[in-house]
Amino acid sequence: MKLNSKIPSGPIEKKWEEHKFELKLVNPANKRKYSVIVVGTGLAGASASASLAELGYKVKTFCFQDSPRRAHSIAAQGGINAAKNYKNDGDSVYRLFYDTIKGGDFRAREANVYRLAEVSVNIIDQCVAQGVPFAREYGGYLSNRSFGGALVSRTFYARGQTGQQLLLGAYSALSRQIGLGAVEMYPRTEMLDLVVVDGHAKGIVTRNLVTGKIEAHAADAVVLATGGYGNVFFLSTNAMGCNVTATYRAYKKGALFGNPCFTQIHPTCIPVSGDYQSKLTLMSESLRNDGRIWVPKKKGDTRPPHEIPEDERDYYLERKYPSYGNLAPRDISSRSAKEVCDEGRGVGPGGLGVYLDFSDAIKRLGEDVIRDRYGNLFDMYQRITNENPYKVPMRIYPAVHYTMGGLWVDYNLMSNLPGLHVIGEANFSDHGANRLGASALMQGLADGYFILPYTIGDYFANSGGKKVSTDHPEFKKALEDAETRTKKFLSINGKRTVDSFHKELGKIMWDYCGMARNKAGLQIALKRIPEIRAEFWENVKVLGSNEEVNVSLEKAGRVADFLEFAELMCIDALNREESCGGHFRTEYQTEDGEAKRNDEKFCYVSAWQYNGEGKKPTEIKEELVFENVKLTQRSYK
Numbered sequence: 107m108k109l110n111s112k113i114p115s116g117p118i119e120k121k122w123e124e125h126k127f128e129l130k131l132v133n134p135a136n137k138r139k140y141s142v143i144v145v146g147t148g149l150a151g152a153s154a155s156a157s158l159a160e161l162g163y164k165v166k167t168f169c170f171q172d173s174p175r176r177a178h179s180i181a182a183q184g185g186i187n188a189a190k191n192y193k194n195d196g197d198s199v200y201r202l203f204y205d206t207i208k209g210g211d212f213r214a215r216e217a218n219v220y221r222l223a224e225v226s227v228n229i230i231d232q233c234v235a236q237g238v239p240f241a242r243e244y245g246g247y248l249s250n251r252s253f254g255g256a257l258v259s260r261t262f263y264a265r266g267q268t269g270q271q272l273l274l275g276a277y278s279a280l281s282r283q284i285g286l287g288a289v290e291m292y293p294r295t296e297m298l299d300l301v302v303v304d305g306h307a308k309g310i311v312t313r314n315l316v317t318g319k320i321e322a323h324a325a326d327a328v329v330l331a332t333g334g335y336g337n338v339f340f341l342s343t344n345a346m347g348c349n350v351t352a353t354y355r356a357y358k359k360g361a362l363f364g365n366p367c368f369t370q371i372h373p374t375c376i377p378v379s380g381d382y383q384s385k386l387t388l389m390s391e392s393l394r395n396d397g398r399i400w401v402p403k404k405k406g407d408t409r410p411p412h413e414i415p416e417d418e419r420d421y422y423l424e425r426k427y428p429s430y431g432n433l434a435p436r437d438i439s440s441r442s443a444k445e446v447c448d449e450g451r452g453v454g455p456g457g458l459g460v461y462l463d464f465s466d467a468i469k470r471l472g473e474d475v476i477r478d479r480y481g482n483l484f485d486m487y488q489r490i491t492n493e494n495p496y497k498v499p500m501r502i503y504p505a506v507h508y509t510m511g512g513l514w515v516d517y518n519l520m521s522n523l524p525g526l527h528v529i530g531e532a533n534f535s536d537h538g539a540n541r542l543g544a545s546a547l548m549q550g551l552a553d554g555y556f557i558l559p560y561t562i563g564d565y566f567a568n569s570g571g572k573k574v575s576t577d578h579p580e581f582k583k584a585l586e587d588a589e590t591r592t593k594k595f596l597s598i599n600g601k602r603t604v605d606s607f608h609k610e611l612g613k614i615m616w617d618y619c620g621m622a623r624n625k626a627g628l629q630i631a632l633k634r635i636p637e638i639r640a641e642f643w644e645n646v647k648v649l650g651s652n653e654e655v656n657v658s659l660e661k662a663g664r665v666a667d668f669l670e671f672a673e674l675m676c677i678d679a680l681n682r683e684e685s686c687g688g689h690f691r692t693e694y695q696t697e698d699g700e701a702k703r704n705d706e707k708f709c710y711v712s713a714w715q716y717n718g719e720g721k722k723p724t725e726i727k728e729e730l731v732f733e734n735v736k737l738t739q740r741s742y743k
């Protein structure tokens with residue numbers, strides 16, 4: 107198969123404008139003849155559903171939560187980037203584009219990233235018009251702060267609840283369309299499979315999570331906005347329900363999976379505190395604007411932080427990366443934390459922690475200013491750890507946070523399966539091998555409000571018109587498969603809980619496909635994962651029945667998919683014999699321990715094709731062409 111990414115020709119600043127003109131339009135009166143299924147109601151799905159309905163398409167929207175506004179996007183804390191240059195500190199669309207390409211270690215498509223930077227400014231206007239309460243300066247201008255990997259202040263925020271406020275905006279727009287009858291909303295409904303007819307995505311199969319009813323839905327196009335798969339690691343900062351099922355099922359139906367091994371580890375999370383834990387808590391990157399990160403210089407120093415004098419502290423990010431300091435990008439900051447902990451200089455129980463210290467900022471600005479900026483994050487930290495971060499430094503450690511991999515899409519955000527569009531964290535993303543902070547919200551809203559509404563019409567106008575109903579044999583088959591699989595889960599009646607398998611898988615993924623990877627470790631993982639999977643299908647115990655709310659059954663389906671998908675991640679990680687961004691292969695590093703890319707061999711997107719059970723997937727390459735930026739060794743020194 108040869109991939110066509112449909113990148114328009116011409117100068118980068120003109121590509122999107124000209125492409126929009128070249129895209130075919132659907133006559134407004136004809137739009138109501140087309141139906142679209144949108145799976146997901148996070149920032150990407152809610153904004154897409156609202157925009158498509160506003161345009162006149164008939165939309166059916168699905169989410170597994172009890173309300174669309176509980177999608178995981180609600181958890182986002184720190185902010186959303188936009189190249190508004192309100193601070194007059196040298197920002198521009200080009201600089202946001204460049205920072206994002208460099209931040210992603212030159213493994214993203216130039217044209218997509220430029221478009222993202224270009225529409226970032228529209229997103230802020232749209233959200234302000236919706237009433238999103240962004241923080242403001244004294245004079246009324248929207249306020250900004252800095253996030254990692256940038257030397258300008260371009261992050262718009264609403265205290266530490268930016269995702270929640272943005273989602274309320276998108277949810278209001280969606281609710282309006284639900285009220286008008288333009289969107290049919292299906293909460294508590296989980297997509298179990300994609301239906302493909304004559305090579306085109308034409309529908310989905312779902313399970314009602316309250317009644318257990320398994321149903322088919324047909325449409326002229328399907329949009330997946332189903333978020334990321336960080337929970338393959340069991341412990342992560344993601345909401346407990348985040349999963350890979352929708353995208354993995356689409357992969358098994360022929361959609362290509364791009365760069366599955368590209369995972370982001372966030373440097374500032376509350377450290378793991380015991381075996382009982384099922385979730386890790388993020389301390390937003392925004393805290394690194396004022397917090398200073400350090401560990402004792404001496405190994406095994408167990409003195410409390412206030413007893414360690416200044417000259418016995420190692421502010422290692424400021425030392426190693428003087429120009430970016432505590433705002434070095436996430437992959438680099440995470441690896442540095444691991445490095446000092448591996449040297450025996452970590453703090454707290456087990457030595458797996460570093461300090462994030464606000465004492466200097468409090469001395470300089472006063473406690474009230476710090477409370478204004480980060481109050482809810484400090485409260486959250488105190489509630490979880492029972493330590494007061496205004497008085498003692500926070501203890502933090504890296505944790506799995508975001509997945510840059512996802513279904514491969516072209517410039518129109520359509521997968522290789524015509525009709526299947528993928529947006530937000532679910533696609534293989536504009537972030538390359540490492541996402542910069544505050545760029546996921548930007549991408550989700552760019553895709554949903556400003557890109558898909560233009561590009562989906564082109565699919566309909568060109569080729570997507572063929573109508574299919576749920577009577578088609580492909581729907582019947584997908585329904586039967588979903589029912590058989592559900593019955594199978596309930597009939598195994600083994601001895602182990604679903605969670606115990608998930609935890610075991612997660613530990614293997616963290617140990618061998620986590621912050622650092624190497625050939626030997628990945629080979630161990632590739633041997634162990636099929637063994638765990640085999641035991642799962644023999645020995646899992648799924649409680650209850652299908653015709654009721656059954657969390658154990660929901661989890662079983664998601665973990666079964668993780669148990670297959672994890673293998674694909676390891677295959678991809680083993681195959682990519684270089685280090686780039688969050689993909690750090692210990693065999694490939696520079697003398698000072700930085701990621702060492704191999705542009706000659708690996709300057710491409712790996713898009714994996716499913717070949718059937720037990721068969722190795724095929725790697726299809728999309729070569730990345732850089733016409734505007736020069737590939738360099740990333741430096742934040």
Ligand SMILES: Cc1cc2nc3c(=O)[nH]c(=O)nc-3n(C[C@H](O)[C@H](O)[C@H](O)COP(=O)(O)OP(=O)(O)OC[C@H]3O[C@@H](n4cnc5c(N)ncnc54)[C@H](O)[C@@H]3O)c2cc1C
Nearest residue numbers: 146147148150170179182184185297333530531544546547
């Ligand atoms: C703690 C935390 C803080 C963050 N802070 C920031 C930040 O400050 N700035 C930033 O830019 N990014 C941040 N991120 C990342 C960002 O929040 C996410 O990448 C982004 O919100 C994802 O949006 P989405 O719309 O793609 O998916 P999500 O918001 O994850 O939504 C997924 C949707 O898909 C639905 N779904 C999934 N699978 C199925 C299925 N099988 N059937 C039916 N429905 C399904 C869900 O119900 C949900 O509605 C943060 C992430 C975390 C974990």
